[in-house]
Each structure stands twice: as structure tokens, then as C-alpha cells.
Amino acid sequence: MITLSDARLSTRIAAERAGAWLLRATGDEFARFDSPANRADPYPAYARLRERKALYRSKLGFRVAVTFEHCNLVLRDRRFGVQRADGGQPKFFDTITMARGPEIVLSFLELDPPEHTRLRALARPAFGPAKLDGYRPLIESIAHDLLDRATEDGGFDLITDFAGPLPIRVISELLGIPDVNAERFLAYGRVLAQALDGISSMRQVRELRTATDEMYTMFRALMAAKREHPEADVLTQLTEAHDAGKLTVPELLATCELLLVAGFETTVNLIGNSALALLSHPDQWALLREDPGLARAAAEETLRYDPPVQSTARVAHEDLELAGERVRANELVFTMLGATGRDPAVFADPEVFDITRTPEREHLAFSSGIHYCLGAPLARLEAEIALRVLAERLPEPALDGTPRRRPSAGIRGLLRFPVRNAPGKRLSVP
Numbered sequence: 001m002i003t004l005s006d007a008r009l010s011t012r013i014a015a016e017r018a019g020a021w022l023l024r025a026t027g028d029e030f031a032r033f034d035s036p037a038n039r040a041d042p043y044p045a046y047a048r049l050r051e052r053k054a055l056y057r058s059k060l061g062f063r064v065a066v067t068f069e070h071c072n073l074v075l076r077d078r079r080f081g082v083q084r085a086d087g088g089q090p091k092f093f094d095t096i097t098m099a100r101g102p103e104i105v106l107s108f109l110e111l112d113p114p115e116h117t118r119l120r121a122l123a124r125p126a127f128g129p130a131k132l133d134g135y136r137p138l139i140e141s142i143a144h145d146l147l148d149r150a151t152e153d154g155g156f157d158l159i160t161d162f163a164g165p166l167p168i169r170v171i172s173e174l175l176g177i178p179d180v181n182a183e184r185f186l187a188y189g190r191v192l193a194q195a196l197d198g199i200s201s202m203r204q205v206r207e208l209r210t211a212t213d214e215m216y217t218m219f220r221a222l223m224a225a226k227r228e229h230p231e232a233d234v235l236t237q238l239t240e241a242h243d244a245g246k247l248t249v250p251e252l253l254a255t256c257e258l259l260l261v262a263g264f265e266t267t268v269n270l271i272g273n274s275a276l277a278l279l280s281h282p283d284q285w286a287l288l289r290e291d292p293g294l295a296r297a298a299a300e301e302t303l304r305y306d307p308p309v310q311s312t313a314r315v316a317h318e319d320l321e322l323a324g325e326r327v328r329a330n331e332l333v334f335t336m337l338g339a340t341g342r343d344p345a346v347f348a349d350p351e352v353f354d355i356t357r358t359p360e361r362e363h364l365a366f367s368s369g370i371h372y373c374l375g376a377p378l379a380r381l382e383a384e385i386a387l388r389v390l391a392e393r394l395p396e397p398a399l400d401g402t403p404r405r406r407p408s409a410g411i412r413g414l415l416r417f418p419v420r421n422a423p424g425k426r427l428s429v430p
């Protein structure tokens, strides 16, 4: 049934789409990030902007920071937040909220203190360094198991058979989700991640609502099950926290969704982008094959060189000055994380992919400040193990078909990456 608010939403989506199309056609650099050419390789466009200015004003009504220094500043400065000063949502993101419906609350990724602090603290224990070493054997066994199955018939898809299911199985185990349907979860992740690029049709709205409904139904059933049979997992901990009055049911659902989706939607692309960069630079793959101990460094170099999350945004809470320009209260500033790793003011030879590099600074692929990625140590561990296992067991990988990119500017990665072990064959990735 089409409600009045859906009719309003549909008009708004059409207006936003028309506006974005017009701006792309008239050369607005930010609007053009979402063009097929830029999705294939956004780095030349970042460099062009960076050479021109540190802070760019998009005709879409917000600012775009492209240097390491200014992105880092915005992410760390407490005069910026993820909500407007009055607690409302910044324009651009409120269409997603409207699309999801009034019963869905924001996750702590989208909240400012004090709610952010309270909810992040409830999720933090499961992702602390003390817990991580305990996860290593689990991740190793999942990686080997997936590769056993994937390589049974020779060729396999590095994304759908390995990089995709690995983090899904890991985060599901940590959360306490049994009988995981990896394909269904991948589909949820894709629908949610696509929405971050903007909502472009009512069909997308329906997909978003279906994915949310299905996920929340699953989490509600699991909450009841954990109450009956508590286990050593995050869902049990959060259910207990709820029963102790520390968070509401909608907050718990939003937290579970964030942990689940952030837990795999990005890590799949770190493994995929690392493998792509390594196979496109055969000398670097050879280094890793000879010394699989370089796997951690290879993942770290990929986070600088081709990170899964290309941008995030903050809202100014007051009038302030940034890069010599005046930014008004409630103005949105996009920070192009993907651009920061190639900033020549920070990294020497930034266009060179070198897994033996000693970087001058830590990259911003996991963001900075109070929203710094909660799962960064887990993502690093998963990518390290995945790359090591690949290097040890797949010494001569070759492309076995055409890789396909995700149709997204915000999350960067591959949908398909067909490979096989083909000694002597040289790989060429388009």
C-alpha cells in the first residue's frame, strides 16, 4: 500500500535523482564520483581535486575534504558530529531514514555522545585486543575450510566462495547467529551499503525494508533463544544488557545490525581489494608467496592504497573555519578517506603499491576520532589470515574470467573475482 509518506518519499527521490543527474552533467566533481569511470578508478579524480583545493564546495550543498590533514582534522574535531547540533539528521542521510521507516532507530555509528558513548561501550568488550587471540584458531579453520571447498574443482570465485563467506561466518559466530545463510547475508549487506550512496528508486526502498524486516525478525527470535539458553556470544551479552535496562529493544536491533553488516560488508572488500592489488602487481605477490609473514603488511598497504570505505561525513555543530574557509553550523562535510591514503603530502610515492613500505602515518581507512572502527583489530586479523592462507595454498593464481566491480562509490570492492591456480600463467586484471 502506498502511504502519504511514501508518496512524499517518492517525489523526494525523483527530485534528488534529477538534481544529481544535472550536477553530473554540469561537471560537479562530487556528483561525478558516482559515474562508472570513477567507480572503476576514483584516484585520478581525488588527485585533481586535491591539487586544486583542500576543501571543495559541491553544488549538492555540502563540502568535500580531500587532503589527509583536513579529513583527519574534521574526524577528530569535537565541533563536528554525525548529527546536527539540534540532534536531527543531516540532509542527504535523512532520505535513508525516511525510506527505512519511523520504527527504525539510528545505530551508534550515526549518533553523537552521550548515546554514542553508552552504546559503543556495550558492544566494545567483544572486540577488544584481549579477545582477539582467542578468535585466531576459529578464523584459520574457517579460511581453510572455505578454500578446501572452493578449490575442489579447480577454479573458484575469490569473492563469493572465499572473501565474502569468511567474515560472515566469523561475525555470525561472534554474535551467536547459528545456521548462517551467507548468500542471504551478502544480499542484506549489499542492499544496506547501496543505500549509503543514496536512494534512487522506490524499488530500492522496498528492498531496504524487506532486508531490515528479515534481519530484525531473526534478531528478535535470537534474543528470545539467548534468554532461554545464554551463551558466550555478543547477542547474549546485549540481551542481558537490555534486561538490565541499559538499552532499548530498537537500540539493540540497530546495534546488532551495525555489528553484523559492518562486520562483513567491509572486510570482504579488504580481502578482495588486497588480492586484486597483489595479483595486479606480480612482484608483490611473489614477495608474499616467499614470505607469508608479510600478510599483515599487505592488508595494511591495501587499506592505504585501495580502502573499502571511500568516504564518510560529519556535520559542523557551530560556525567554524576549515582550510581557510568558513563552514556554517549544520553544514555537511564529506571526508574522502579513499583520497587520504594517496596524499603526497603524507605518503612518499603514494601511487606505488609496496607491501614492504614503512608508512609515514597510519592511514584513515578505519576513520579517526570517536567513531574509529570498533572492528579494526578483527578486520586486520581476518585479512592477515585470509591472505596468508591464499599465499600458502594458491601459489600461482590467475584470473579465470572478468572481475566485476560493485556499483558503488562509497564502498569499494568487487562482486566477482574468478581465479584459478595456473602455474606459469601471468595474470592481467583490467
Ligand code: HEM
Residues within 6 Å of the ligand: 108, 109, 110, 120, 171, 258, 259, 260, 262, 263, 264, 266, 267, 270, 307, 308, 309, 312, 313, 365, 366, 367, 368, 370, 371, 372, 373, 374, 375, 376, 378, 379
Ligand atoms: C576492512 C574492514 C573494515 C573497514 C575498512 C571499516 C571501516 C570503518 C570506518 C571507516 C568506520 C567509521 C565511519 C565514520 O567515521 O563515520 C567504521 C566504524 C565502525 N566499524 Fe568498521 N570497518 C571494517 C571492519 C569492521 C568489522 C570487522 C567490524 C566488526 C563488527 C566493524 C565494526 C564497526 C563499528 C561498530 C563501527 C562504528 C564505530 C562507532 O561509531 O563508534 N568494522 N568502520
